[in-house]
Amino acid sequence: MTRTDDDAQRETLEEWTADLSDALRLAGLDVGLAVDVAAILSLAGDAAHTVLRPAAPLTTFVVGFAAGRAAGAGTDPATAVADAIAATHALLAEHQSYAAVTVTDADADADAGQ
Template sequence: MKSQDEMLEDWCRALLQALELDNVEIDVNEVLALAGVAAHSVVRPAAPLTTFIAGFAAGLASGSGQSTDVASMQAAMAVARRFATDYAAAEAPGA
């Protein structure tokens, strides 16, 4: 029986292939970490929304030639992570 990590990696590769993105590398753990930050800093449903928006932003940056795929993904996830953390701090009682 496959572990959860193996299943996620298999799912990621299969989905990338279905979307004709065979050559794209995804750091599954980094995406899940970003989802965790959003879920704990904002609310749980912010996790998929945050990762989707970060991915969309990365795709736009990469597709327009502003940056490489990897750099676009790293930059978008860094902004989303920082924004979620700052959002939580701003929403904290007494902030």
């Protein structure tokens, strides 16, 4: 079987996630932490394309924070993450044209010399 760039990228991200979990002292905790890299990257991409590119890291941070709070309050960690992602996707769906309107308004202001 031939290793693809996608395989290499997935492996690198999995290694990074494990190293980051170690550095943040999450590894070895019995909290049911399983990072769905594809779901997080998809969420980041949706935020970047719906709002603005810098919204991607901000969105994933806030989603992680919300999921952590919910898990700390007793919600199953996987459920907490899934719920936070679902709520964020719902908000993004409400704002599908947000980036287009924001960019259009900024372009109009620039054209008007503002």
